[in-house]
Amino acid sequence: MSVTPPTTTTATADALAPYDAVLLASFGGPNGHDDVMPFLRNVTAGKGIPDERLAVVAEHYHHFGGASPINGQNLALRAALVDELARRGIDVPVLWGNRNWEPYTADALAQAHADGARRVLALVTSAYSSYSGCRQYREHFWSSLEEVGAQVGAVPGEHPLEIDKVRSYFNHPGFVEAGTDAVVEAYAQADPAAAWPRLLFVTHSIPDTMEEASQVAGASYRAQHLDVARSIAAAATRRLGRPLEWDLVYCSRSGPPHQPWLEPDVNDHLRALHAAGTTSVVMAPIGFVSDHMEVAFDLDTEAMATAAELGVHAVRAGTVGTREPFVRGLVDLLLERAATRRALDAGAEPVPGATVGDLPPFRSVCAPGCCRQRAGVDSGVLAACSADPAS
Template identity: 65%
Template structure:
């Protein structure tokens, strides 16, 4: 269901004003084997994780050539966004920066300064609201701006905003629906009974405390996934002519075993399906924008190996990546936020039952733990 509010003026007519640059803001990943341990130390800084444990994680990268695919995928998305903006006649430079690897956030800020940007809109490569998918980027931006201003001994002179969480934007949903349909069609071609083939949506697990905090000012991380999964399953089933049975599972759990994280793990979910007599399954990584390590290792390596051991025929659906509807949807979100900043009332397109997330992050949203203020500054929000 779409819940738009039509405004009095088209955002396209005014382009992206008042924004004069776009920041594609992502996680980052190692580009070669020598980068892996420094990258993992960046990701886990301040957590006291010993190198011996990091070395175990580093082995995952050996399965994909000693590098993460995420940077290449960010470059592809960067090019696709620039092309879509140009196609619409919107003159808006796009700069790319990562929290954990080159080009770092600092590199992006320097480039934005060289462009003379003063109003920058950030697009985070995470569709859902949580500490790691929203606030941690806002904190990194605030800390990096502060450090750069101290280094330069002057204010940077750039105001930052970010587009709203886009888990239920039609472009993201359409890209995921197309991917699920394609995966089921692959099984259908092999003679599988689609009505007896479950669909398992997969996302990154987070601690239970982070899940609780994510719902302080909006639907929680888990609730957002369940809402979108229901829409994708319904739309895909309608196109396939079957009623799909679906569930939500998690991957990439870390941290001490004593700390509760969202469950079930995708491998446990596959085992339960096997015990129930399932012979085939589709895995849909709905929690991820592109095929980075949590997809190519946790799903393509571990989960598919589990499926083989269980005798399950498993097909992994694609992520949205540079799907045209997803890329166009990101540009729509840019224009939507720009129109709102101009005082207009733009269309806020959504699907599902949850409605559009607020443009500006509300006080207390997306903290690591509910009711606990870390004391770390965060841009693009009200606290």
């Protein structure tokens, strides 16, 4: 495992120049029972998925009162980012906009434009690179700018704002450190009378076709997760003083049965481990930045029920959430992207990005054709529960 240290950047009032606003971009989620079906229709717009199929996913929300926890978690993350920026002496508006529910991205950008912003730096709640975790956000930003342009009377084809996006940050030191902290804390909660737990790194499954397309980014979605898993397992082993046996597993599959998705499913894997004699596990949801619906339902409800049925002692590790290393790392990424933009504008080389693990930092500006979704592929209700896959 290699570690590339961050470039030292002196935080000043203009450290984010040329950007004059930050956009925290997320998936969105319903706020109550009446929002659930309209939200799911937004998520699956253009896919021809009938309401009967969406109703199955809707039950996940109704199980929790119809509201997704992602909204409160995004507000908490936004507040943490504002505090960390202020701690460094940086005063910049931090907006919040969603792809699929209020507050919508276009509305946030329209407000930014009205307040005088012209260059916006976007930070998405997806650490990994894939169609749904990266490219779809870029496509969404484009369509949102078109919408804002129509509202403000911009010349067709000319956008009233510029948006740049922070690179995929799965292997940034802040993300890995926060994930390691969560795993170490979970092992402290394990039953001391049980066997040393096996570690299951969990992320959102995606169709195999999306996995293949993600390789254009430099490493596939699965390879990105394996890199993070190795880094966290190695760091946690050093801190715990005992070796960790681990696996990468998936949750939240939602496509048609005939379409291959990444496996094994966490519930299937729990059964296989039990059959092989495993009696204790820690589940670490490294594919998600907060404890939203996939975590609350697919892990805390379904996977925990599977473990209990099998008699396997299970502890679920926390997500990176608003942990200090993660928030600090996000602000480092904002500063890194701003420095890269200034360098590129001056005809210089991009600023080197800080990383942990075997993979290099992903590009700030994606390669042509990166993570393109194959036409006609049904990704089902991918991430329909509340957030991006490995988001």
